[in-house]
Structures are given as structure tokens and as C-alpha cells.
Amino acid sequence: MIRVFIIAPSSVVRAGLRSVLADAGFEAVGGTQDLGSLDEELLESEPDILLVDGTHDAGEGGRAGLALADVTDQAAVVLLADQPDQARIAEAFRNGVRAVLPREISAPQLQAALQAVAAGLIVMHPAEVSVFLPTPTSSATEIVPLVEPLTKREREVLQMLATGLGNKEIAARLVISDNTAKFHVASILGKLGAATRTEAVAIGIRHGLILL
Structure with a gap:
């Protein structure tokens, strides 16, 4: 059973989220009203997921990622x-957040997102993807061709x-050395013209190179 710890300013919201979690078979192992209240309760509850109601600030989730790193390395934010x-979305992901979702998300969507995060995926709602990706201009509406096609291994x-794996995890999955994994990542960034892994994933999605 997936264990979830809830951070939400409103007790009504916390109760509502607990109900949504229970309906889908999740276990709500605790809750508090803000990040400042994080204490031994979070550590002792050993959650798989930290669900943060960021109210009006996506940066709140980023700070949750930082705060969480101080108490446990088991929970995804x-x-x-x-x-x-x-x-703010980019800041949240850089600080370890695994999913950014609208507060008005439906119960089935939230449940599916939590399942995906628990499986190790990074999740964004379609409404947030349109904000995160660059908006095409009238003079550049076509997708820019790749400098060079990716090899089969590079696509892997x-x-x-896209699932958030680091070089060591990629190396282990593909049974290759860490240096080889780093080489593949560097080659991908170069071919996609990306400065960061996040940008490479965004470009890969636009080119249909990533299965969602």
C-alpha cells in the first residue's frame, strides 16, 4: 500500500485529500498544516509520497523538496x-518535486498521478505542460530539426x-559503466541542442522521442 503524508494549510482540504486517498487504497499516514510543522512525525510515518497543497505558490513544493531531504530520502514530493x-514549475522540479498538478485536479487524475509517482515517474498535468514548454512564435512554428538523429541506445x-533516473541508475539498468551513461547523456544534450536534462526531455517530447 502506498503511504502518503499530507501538507495542507486547511484542515478541510487535508480531510478531503485523505478521503480521496482512502477511496483508491492509499494510506494517509499523517498530515500537517505547513512546512514549518515538519517534525519527527514525518520521519516516523515513513511515507512514500509527500503531498503538498502549495496554495498559491509553486515554490512551496520546491522548498518541500529541500525540507524533505533533511528528514528522509524515501518520499517523493x-x-x-x-x-x-x-x-516556479522549473524551480519545483529542480528542488526534487516529482509532480506538479493543479489544485482543481479530479480525484481519478490525482490517484493516477500518485500511482505514477510511486512507480518512479515524473508527472505533469496537460495544463501545466503547455506552460512549461516554450510557446511557438508566428515566425518559428515548426519544430527545429535535430542536429543529428539519436541512436537507439540514446533514445533508451x-x-x-524522462522518468527522472540519474546516470548511476541508467548505467545499472543498461548494464553499462557510469562513464558510458554520462557520455550518452552528453551526446543527447548535444544532438538536441539542450542545456539541461529537463530541456532535453521537453525537446524529446516535442519530437515524439519519448513515450508518455
């Missing part, structure tokens, strides 16, 4: 936020990057 902009590595 899922953020519920009100229309966060691109910068890119798919793993």
Missing part, C-alpha cells in the same frame, strides 16, 4: 498549485531521463 508559471537513455 507531489505539489498541488494554483496556475504556477514556468519559472532519453526515455529513462
